[in-house]
Amino acid sequence: MSRLLVVFFKELVDGLRDRRSLMSAMIFPLMAPFMSAGLLGLIVAQASDDGTDGGDPELAIIGMEHAPNLVAALDDRFDPVAYEGDDPEGAVLAGDEKVILRISADFGEDFVAARPARVEMLYDDSRNDAQSRVRRVRRAIERYAATVGSKRLLARGVSPALMQTVALDEVDLSTAEERGARLLALIPMFVIMSCFMCSMYIAIDVGAGERERGSLESLVLTPASSFELAAAKWGAAVVFGTVGVTVAVVLSLWACRFVDLDSLDMSLAAGPREIGMFLLVCLPLTAFAAALQLLVATFSRSFKEAQTYLSVLVLVPMAPGMATMVKPVTGEGWVMAVPALGQQLMMGNVLKGEGLPGMDYLLGAAGCGVLAVAAVLACGALLRREQIVFGR
């Protein structure tokens, strides 16, 4: 045990003196909150832009004079103005106008004759910021069309209810927190990446660095067993990872306060209690990340080789976060034991304000813990192999 501590403290001191590994360990957790809060702010700003921009938005219309009734109906929610340019398509593509309506010259004639009267809506579907406006305009026109249609049926003595064959009532049961959680998958994702980033360089240094410098042969000749060496090196990497992830968690949740989620009718739980739960969730993951990285780094002959493998490995834990944003994953049971995925889900639940169920936590910790120990044991076994000790 004392040998283990000797090696552990030496690796810590050595790691702290390595400016490069210290910098790269801390840069990510310091940047992550700004990236997640910044991205979140951007998404919120776009989504909450309900096409209103405050007050009634302007709506450019070509041929207003052909459909005064329609324009009057739109006037309720928009500020209709005549479009005066001569290249409406260009204006939409350039983003100068989000939507332009073009009312056909035959509108009045068709309308009176009860034929479908044509209105063109010009928009660019690839523009995220135009989509809510497009929805709003479409809804307004459909509403007008439905009103007119009902009146026509009534005038002919037919109940408009005949046209409505199915009554669809949409009942949205998601809580504000749950709607937010989908966006908030960003935060756990960056936190999880911090777990992997912060221990990476020290793991490379104590693993591949020991081999590359040619000090491993002398080290394994000491009375310290290969498992003591592996465990001590792992411990040093876990310390780096834990410090980094703590910084990332505290800053990320603190940064959330500056994102205006109310405008989206969303809220998230990000108080001191949540910070504590995040740290609890992350610690086993950090232990797993460090062990896996140490194993890979010990397997690598050189710093560069290890760096190549590990920078790819760092991308893997992003997958659950990405998947959660595209399609919400609901986790139960064994899913929590999958490293990174389980933590992503647990942290998501914490942000939703659901807290941290003990069973989930134990599963997550056990999954990471078992794999971490296995990786450390494998690393110890590697350190006994002739190819590793002598192969440079």
Add this chain to the structure above:
Amino acid sequence: MIEAQQLRKTFGDVVAVDDVSFQAGDGLITGLLGPNGAGKTTCLRMIYGLLEPGRGSVTIDGIDPHRDPRSARARLGVLPDSKGIYPRLTARENIAYYGKIHGLRGDALNARVETLVHELGLNRVADRRAEGFSQGERMKVAIARALVHDPSNVLLDEPTNGLDIMSTRAMRELIASLRDQGRCVVFSSHVMQEVSALCDRIVVISRGRVAAAGTPDELRQTTGKDSLEDAFVALIGSEEGLEG
């Protein structure tokens, strides 16, 4: 006291070491002399227990390093083939680290490190980080690290490789002083002069086998040559790999 009995090691089809036996006594310097690639390093690795011999056995003060590595290592100081030290630690910290792993603490540790720093002439650089050290200074730190637990047996793999003349001289004095302290010293070299100047016993290794063994005088007698260099050439059978 180190004894090697009929050591054999193969890597695939290549026989690196075959039937190597020798004895290295306390208070004596035993030199393993042979051209590059003769199997010296492989022999030493089997002796210090990191390489499993295909056949044969090794004992260090009567202990088999493959059966009881911890006791064997406690009696063995090794300067291995790769002599890297930690560049971000000072010379003193590099030495003390190994002392602590060997269980030294407090005053005993400080005293031992101080003695080694003094004996190896590291005073000037003792508290500097090792990253800027010369080859000679790095070698000295690596040797101090090997000796920190005061082992009675010392194995040095090419201890003068890459050193300039002054450092080589200092190294020879150090090796002689280790013998004078009563230790069993085994070192390998491909440099004739060094071996003849230092060794009480020489084991000539060629193509993985012991070509001859004995005192320098005995080697001259068995080959009938006047100079040790001629004797060496006669034993190895060619001038290939001879340097000096």
